Amino acid sequence: MSGLAGVVLACYPPWFRERYGEELAALVEETDGGPRVTLDLALGAARAWLRPALAGDSAARVRRRMQATLATTWVAWCAGISSVPMLDRLLLDPPPPGTPHVVGVLMSVSWVLVLAGCLVAVAAALLLTLSVLVPARDGRLVAPLLPGGVLAGVEAVGGLMLAQPHRHSAGFLAGVLAWVGGLALTGLAAAAGPVVTLCRARPSAVAMRRPVRLAVAVTAVLGAVALVDGVAAAMADRTALTLSVVAACGVAALCSSISVVRTLPLL
Structure with a gap:
């Protein structure tokens, strides 16, 4: 293979x-x-x-449907919001001549939406943690979350180090490339870890009901991010790269929306 x-x-x-x-x-x-x-x-x-x-009796299918929606929404959110820093960098660092001022305003709105969505997602994760992880006290459930947390800490330290004044040497360029590669790995680990934990934990439908409702809100925010990013890219100097970034966010929002719509009748 x-x-x-x-x-x-x-x-x-x-x-x-x-x-x-x-x-x-x-x-x-x-x-x-x-x-x-x-x-x-x-x-x-x-x-x-x-x-x-989804196989099994009615109760099992409901539980698996909710679990699938939580997993899909989380992966879509992690993939979708990665478009914001990329688009911000492409459109505004530095802004090409003739870029309307409103593009910067739109990107600021995107960052606010990302922050709001992250707060809602954290609230959903906290609900599952208190209702599932804490009572279980099973290290197998926590282990998949560790790589993302460790990589995030390393990336934060690396970002602070790179933010210090440096000469543009080969070593500095290598450090920037390593940090960018580590950022991609952090995103993958952050997206995959909670999904693996959710699969292992097999929470009940009752435990997932409120997190799924919050997932609906996260999906709505992700759709708003895709819309704002699309408008910003349309008003700026459009390139194949900026359009592909917007398209990736739009696909993520669409996937999450489809999964959420399939679960709404169960709520």
Whole structure:
């Protein structure tokens, strides 16, 4: 199996890997694992996240539907808000000549929305922590959260160090590149860790009901971020890179919205 095919397999939702992971991995091993197979795997992963085939009785399907929505919303939020610092850097650091002043205002609105959404997401995580993690006192539930926390601390220290006056040497450039790469790893760990913990914890539908309602609010905020980013990019000097960043945020908001809509009747 090619390395890329293995990465795509790991992107399937936990419920899918639990039921079909070994069978699908064996099937991929029998193929060449080329670009076409990898593309098919990626499309299958997207379908599995958006249209989960939830087995079990009615109560089990409700619980799994809520769990899938929480996981999808969290991953979409982490992916979507990464567009804001990227777009801010592309549009305003420094702003190209002729950039309207309102573009800076719009990016400030995006940052405010990100902060508001993070507060709501933290509230949902706190509810699950108090109702599930604290009573369980299981180290297996906490372990997936540690890499993201450690990497975030390292990135914060690295950012402070890079913010100090430096000469633009080869060593400084290498440090910046390492920090950017670490930032991407931090985002991946922060997105994946809570999903793994949620899968292992298997919280009840009752415990997830209020967090899912907060996930609805997070999805609405993410949609607003995508809209504001799109307007800012449209008013500034549009490039393929800025449009792709906005598109990524829009796709994340759409995926989260689809998952939330499927769960609303259960609330």
